[in-house]
Amino acid sequence: MTATDEAANIRHAEKMKKHKAAKDAMLAGKTDDKGLLIVHTGPGKGKTSAALGMVFRHIAHGLPAAVVQFTKAPDWVTGEALLLRRFPELCTLEIMGEGFTWETQDRTRDMAAARRAWERAKEVILDDHHRLVLLDELNIVLRYDSLPLDEVVAFLRDEKPAGKHVIVTGRNAKPELIEIADLVTEMTLVKHPFRAGVKAQKGIEY
Template identity: 45%
Template sequence: MKARDKRQGLTLVHTGDGKGKSSSAFGVVFRAAGSGFNVLVIQYIKGKWKTGESRAAEKFDNIEWHSLGDGFTWDTQNPEQDRKTSRDIWEFSKEKIRSGNYDLVVLDEINYCCGYDWISGEEIASFIQDEKPHWMHLILTGRNAAPEVVTIADTVTEMKMIKHAYSQGIKAQQGVEF
């Protein structure tokens, strides 16, 4: 593993309306953990779901996983609570990033929070530029990545939906989508 002081930390954004944003990030999580990196995953939306990826992460000593959201926002009954929860998670995320304890941090579904105007893209981009350790890798996932975040990111990938099983009436399948 390359020494932290010699590493160029990257900021990656996985966005778009297609499937695979979080899945791609979790692939990097396990790649980094397998390389001996200390990894942190903070989920903004999914809430208390027990997913396959969180179960797999439990098998690693060097992956810390937090599912902190209130659940899927399109089902919300309380948008003000969702805003407060997202702000609280953002403060928690900044504290964890500032700690310097992690080589890779994934902020899963944070881009949705920008799309809903709960956290501004300018605020996120400024924090990344000013406070993210230079050696830390950071991945931000979710639809509606803020233009300010896209601008400062090193790598941006847009997942484009061509066809999705959900539009055919097939519900999310365990092992593929959670």
């Protein structure tokens, strides 16, 4: 090791020591523990995938979670459903959609499906069993007015138990939902293979 390398290492160690002290002081002030309302939105891929990562973390820690899917249909074969069904004691999976709105082409039917899913979602949010609830693509049904936005926002703001985590996914999250959320992440689209003619692939999109 040269003298230059040794001097660089000493400077690095001193810098990291100060950095650690600052981080330790910052973390010492973070003492609150609460259930979070989390929103994943934006045009980029990964909203549901990131939310499912939190579901898997809960399962790994032995903490019960629930997943209510608002647009996916029960006959769709998805990787998350195949995996989550292996842990029925730790994950409640409710696949309650009927496909995308451009497939059903029936607003009354879409609204009925959204209502059924929302009523079930409220049940698992209010119960004493599940620690985390994922409302997959709830933003989509709110975008198309399949559920009253004010009803959903009021419930999540006023009735969600203090210790319960709730994740909402889907593009075009409503500003009213973003306003009451604790954590909001927007996925930004930079490149997507679909634009180059590549179809949805098993293990990547589903």
